[in-house]
Amino acid sequence: MKKLTLAVLCILSSILPAQNLANKQEVTLNFPDKAVHQAVQNETDQIFNKLVEIRRRFHENPELAGQEGQTQELIKNYLRDLGLEVKTDIYGHAVVGILKGDKAGKKIAWRSDMDALPNDFPDPEAFKSKVKGVQHGCGHDVHMAIGLGIAEVLARNKKSLKGTVYFIFQPEEETFKGAKEMLNKGLLSQIDPQEIYGLHVTALPVGQILVKPNEMFAYQKRVRVQMKNDLNTEDTNALTKKISNSLSRFSEGSKPWEIQNIVDPKIGLSNPGTVFKDYRFPGGKFSSYSKNGVYFLETDLYETNASQLDQIIPDIKKVMEDSGYKDQLVSISFIQENPTVMNNEKLAVAATDILQNIYGKDKIVSDYGQVPFFNDDFSYFQQKIPGVYFFLGGSNFEKGVIAMNHSPNFQVDEESIRTGVKSFSSLLIERLKN
Secondary structure: OEEOOOOOOOOOOOOOOOOHHHHHOOOOOOOOOHHHHHHHHHHHHHHHHHHHHHHHHHHHOOOEOOOOHHHHHHHHHHHHHOOOEEEOOOOOOOEEEEEEOOEEEEEEEEEEEOOEEOOOOOOOOOOOOOOOOOEOOOOHHHHHHHHHHHHHHHHHOHHHOEEEEEEEEEOOOOOOOHHHHHHHOOHHHHOOOOEEEEEEEEEEEOOOEEEOOEEOEOEEEEEEEEEOOOOOHHHHHHHHHHHHHHHOEOOOOOOOOOHHHHHOOOOOOOOOOOOOOOOEEEOOOOEEEEEOOEEEEEEEEEEOOHHHHHHHHHHHHHHHHHOOOOOOEEEEEEEEOOOOOEEOHHHHHHHHHHHHHHHOOOOEEEOOOOEOOEEOOHHHHHHHOOEEEEEEEEEEHHHOEOOOOOOOOOOOOOHHHHHHHHHHHHHHHHHHHO
8 A cells, every 4th residue: 555645653542443447337246155155264264374374474574666576486386386377577576367267257357466665663573574674564465365365265166266367466556656567568468357356454443344436545646836935934834834724624623634543433434424535634744945946845635526636726826826925936736646546336336245245244344435645556457447446454453453554563463364365255256257
């Protein structure tokens, strides 16, 4: 999960659990065969301990974006041992495993990201990183273990499997580069999935899956204001405060920047009254600096409403003019604006129905908000292939395990691996039939 701010330090222990082609995707549902999915659960249980060991091996040996060579080798060998066709010639250290069922059916992709983070945050795990300054502090080690587990469960059912599943192990997610480059290098000339799915483990209660149609994250824009003359500290603070006030929009009393509250059953993502919807706010203080006689102000902005994005620059311009800086203003521009994860509406509803039917409504819950500060380059796949991205709970509050990504003491309850493998193996089996 790409983090778009310098730091978000969250205290969660006090919270108790409680597009184009994509929009035309046709969805039909068949009633799931309970016996099939009981077998999926049994097979997941059989390989669970092995997957935990693999996850810990990834965790101990993390590799930064663009350096995932050992990770690639482990994934490649695991998939080949399952009997899958394996491609490693697409881009960087990417791996694509191809599982062809013995029966005709559609083609579906599952994506797992591979890279680790550059940080030295405290890590409470006994199996700490052996690489100084590098950690799996975002959960990609868990994602890879789940992807391999799904591949193994489905490979065991190859004779009854309809269609083809592509297991995409993607490098360089944290730099927001890997997915785009895989597509640019011709991924879709080698595979042709009709649907794509993926997940991200996060601070929700372990065992819970959260999903919604359309945007999963707020839109992030990094804005830059250029001025002719330097401002002193007092004037800079006054101006940026006015800009921040003019850009901020959120319901009275809410604080959508307090990301630890995403798991709060009263105001978090799973509540229709969540504070994480219909907001816009700057992500912290403006940075200011001078270069070649030009004065720069920069900040990140988070907006949930796509129709309001074009209004950001005019709103800032008006503040500048009203504050007496019209003649000093050189330009206002966006210097970073990545696409956001956009779930196909029909597939998201279908996936929810399938998973709730098999595993219960308490395990697969609706998401009513959009998460600030984070994003995922899975969005590039969704621009080409109708798809769905899920949040998977990794926290166990009673044990003090808090899966808040990119934060000190990030930790994941490994039962989330079991949940991920069985749930999404079942989902892919059902989607292959429809």
